[in-house]
Amino acid sequence: MTVSTPITAAILVIGDEILSGRTKDRNIGTIADYCTAVGIDLREVRIVPDEQDRIVEAVNALRAGHTYLFTTGGIGPTHDDITADSVAAAFGVSIDVDQRAVAMLLERHKPEDLNEARLRMARIPAGADLIANPVSKAPGFRLGNVFVMAGVPAIMQAMLDSIGPTLETGARVLSHTIEAGLPEGTYAGALGELAKAHAGVSIGSYPSMTSTGFTNRIVVRGRDPQALDAARADVEALVARLRADAGA
Numbered sequence: 001m002t003v004s005t006p007i008t009a010a011i012l013v014i015g016d017e018i019l020s021g022r023t024k025d026r027n028i029g030t031i032a033d034y035c036t037a038v039g040i041d042l043r044e045v046r047i048v049p050d051e052q053d054r055i056v057e058a059v060n061a062l063r064a065g066h067t068y069l070f071t072t073g074g075i076g077p078t079h080d081d082i083t084a085d086s087v088a089a090a091f092g093v094s095i096d097v098d099q100r101a102v103a104m105l106l107e108r109h110k111p112e113d114l115n116e117a118r119l120r121m122a123r124i125p126a127g128a129d130l131i132a133n134p135v136s137k138a139p140g141f142r143l144g145n146v147f148v149m150a151g152v153p154a155i156m157q158a159m160l161d162s163i164g165p166t167l168e169t170g171a172r173v174l175s176h177t178i179e180a181g182l183p184e185g186t187y188a189g190a191l192g193e194l195a196k197a198h199a200g201v202s203i204g205s206y207p208s209m210t211s212t213g214f215t216n217r218i219v220v221r222g223r224d225p226q227a228l229d230a231a232r233a234d235v236e237a238l239v240a241r242l243r244a245d246a247g248a
Helices: 016-020 027-038 052-065 083-091 099-105 116-122 153-166 184-197 225-246
Strands: 007-014 040-048 068-072 095-097 123-125 129-131 140-143 146-149 174-179 202-210 213-222
Touching (some): 007 027, 007 052, 027 040, 027 068, 040 052, 052 068, 052 083, 083 095, 083 123, 083 140, 083 146, 099 116, 099 123, 099 129, 116 123, 129 146, 129 153, 146 153, 174 225, 184 202, 184 213, 184 225, 213 225
Parallel strands (some): 007 040, 007 068, 068 146
Antiparallel strands (some): 095 123, 140 146, 174 213
């Protein structure tokens, strides 16, 4: 359902392996792309270790400050997979083996193969709804406005696809990109003044290195098409004037 009020989100990435650099996160970009596409403003990303007090602290802060909180990582079968326990602690609810989750695991495993380790993946906080996992069957879950998903990118993507239709979304952010063709120092001051004049629109400058050399792009973003067009016109006029002055 699309609503007119801003819908915001945060991401909490959980795992020592991310902080050590051993595993390179791919989920932040995937969730960010999804949020942008459906009009959800991703406002914050945190990465915390496999420590319950740190997870609880982050979950409570982020779920209070945003419409949605997406967590990734820490819901596997090993001793350091403590996300489910930590989320239960954050909400002050109990956690135990959930027979709905067991039924999902039985779609992949024989009953005799559901050992203690695998049953850890069926431990769900009280009151949570399950998030289907068509890849490996071990579910994620939703509790309040918190969506707890796997860290494995393919599984996280499948879970995100599953929960997508249940989310409230907002108006999509539109954007225009202007190739500056000038050093940032040439237009930084004037661009700052334009940003003040068009307060309802986001104006950013982004340098990058391409195969042909260093380049700068100015990106104008906003939800109001008329305000966006007005800001773009002013930025384009600024760039054209400065390029003419520079003989570019």
